[in-house]
Amino acid sequence: MRFVKGFTRWALCAMAPVFATAVMPGGVSQVEAADLPLVVVLSTGGTIAGRGGSSTSLTEYKSGSILGSELVDAVPEIKQYAQVRVEQIANIGSTNMNTAVWLKLAARINAIFSEDPKVAGVVVTHGTNTLEETAYFLHLTVKHDKPVVVVGSQRPATAISADGPLNLLNAIRVAGAPVSRGKGALVVMNDEINGARDVTKSNTYRVETFRSGELGFLGYVDADEVTFYRASTKRHTARSEFEVSKLSSLPKVEILYAYAEPSVDALKAVGASGAGGMVFAGTGAGGLSDAERAAIKTLGPLDSRPVIVRSNRTGNGRVIPRKEYDAEGMVPGDNLNPQKARILLMLALTRTRDLGEIRRMFTEY
Numbered sequence: 001m002r003f004v005k006g007f008t009r010w011a012l013c014a015m016a017p018v019f020a021t022a023v024m025p026g027g028v029s030q031v032e033a034a035d036l037p038l039v040v041v042l043s044t045g046g047t048i049a050g051r052g053g054s055s056t057s058l059t060e061y062k063s064g065s066i067l068g069s070e071l072v073d074a075v076p077e078i079k080q081y082a083q084v085r086v087e088q089i090a091n092i093g094s095t096n097m098n099t100a101v102w103l104k105l106a107a108r109i110n111a112i113f114s115e116d117p118k119v120a121g122v123v124v125t126h127g128t129n130t131l132e133e134t135a136y137f138l139h140l141t142v143k144h145d146k147p148v149v150v151v152g153s154q155r156p157a158t159a160i161s162a163d164g165p166l167n168l169l170n171a172i173r174v175a176g177a178p179v180s181r182g183k184g185a186l187v188v189m190n191d192e193i194n195g196a197r198d199v200t201k202s203n204t205y206r207v208e209t210f211r212s213g214e215l216g217f218l219g220y221v222d223a224d225e226v227t228f229y230r231a232s233t234k235r236h237t238a239r240s241e242f243e244v245s246k247l248s249s250l251p252k253v254e255i256l257y258a259y260a261e262p263s264v265d266a267l268k269a270v271g272a273s274g275a276g277g278m279v280f281a282g283t284g285a286g287g288l289s290d291a292e293r294a295a296i297k298t299l300g301p302l303d304s305r306p307v308i309v310r311s312n313r314t315g316n317g318r319v320i321p322r323k324e325y326d327a328e329g330m331v332p333g334d335n336l337n338p339q340k341a342r343i344l345l346m347l348a349l350t351r352t353r354d355l356g357e358i359r360r361m362f363t364e365y
Contacts, residue, residue, distance in 0.1 A: 089105060
């Protein structure tokens with residue numbers, strides 16, 4: 001068994017035949033390095049950088065145990081597709097991801113694109129549990145049209161048949177591909193390209209976990225090329241109005257989950273906590289019970305209580321305006337899932353508390 005900087009290489013070596021067949025026709029491997037796109041990899045930890053006690057430790061491992069530079073060095077096939085620079089932003093499990101890291105990532109990516117025009121794109125390595133949230137935050141706060149690709153894995157780097165190496169290679173290929181420009185932040189795993197706005201983690205352990213519901217993914221990463229079939233029509237990146245470069249924190253927004261015969265204790269606690277907003281994962285098309293609506297009225301007048309956004313717990317479909325909820329000052333969340341609606345509301349609150357403006361933002365983004 002061979003080792004590379006402290007973690008097992010044998011699983012990565014086993015992938016070599018797969019990578020070999022992925023070389024583009026025409027001899028990409030012979031292209032001079034200077035002619036290849038420059039991609040910056042920003043590493044934040046996660047399962048893709050995880051280390052287990054053995055090659056069969058697929059669920060028992062420590063996330064964020066391996067540096068981003070080690071991940072890149074362990075996949076030499078990357079050199080056939082791109083020049084790569086690596087920076088370590090954090091090294092944590094994604095359950096510990098926080099807004100401070102989000103702000104740091106957005107600032108660093110914006111600086112990279114502004115200061116070095118040679119950079120074709122950025123890849124962010126990340127744990128999968130909150131990957132979709134980081135991707136959507138960058139989708140709204142990166143101010144350039146060059147691709148930002150967020151990538152992770154479902155199995156740690158030390159596991160037999162680890163999925164991280166091929167995911168990382170494909171993410172770098174997408175980040176370096178001219179066709180990826182203007183698509184916003186992207187999530188690349190399992191040979192599929194998903195848009196940050198729509199994608200969500202849909203399975204606890206399967207490698208095909210990232211799905212975009214009924215709308216579907218954007219394209220494929222195949223042996224010959226990176227291919228897109230659609231793109232989001234919503235505002236993002238270079239067209240986004242959100243500016244976070246001078247912020248050190250974000251407004252507090254909480255998520256409440258609706259269910260049959262709900263307690264309103266959590267709702268009241270959030271209302272008293274000083275939170276700027278709350279998102280309801282409502283039943284059906286964003287429904288709230290009479291008890292919840294009555295409790296909301298006790299939080300005070302519209303201009304002093306948290307801004308409330310109605311999302312839904314179904315996973316697909318839109319939450320649209322309804323007179324009864326609109327009259328109570330609630331904002332419909334369109335088809336954003338609760339965790340994405342929370343991010344958009346946090347950013348909206350950095351600009352305004354005007355409900356009309358916030359409704360516009362949920363329509364446009």
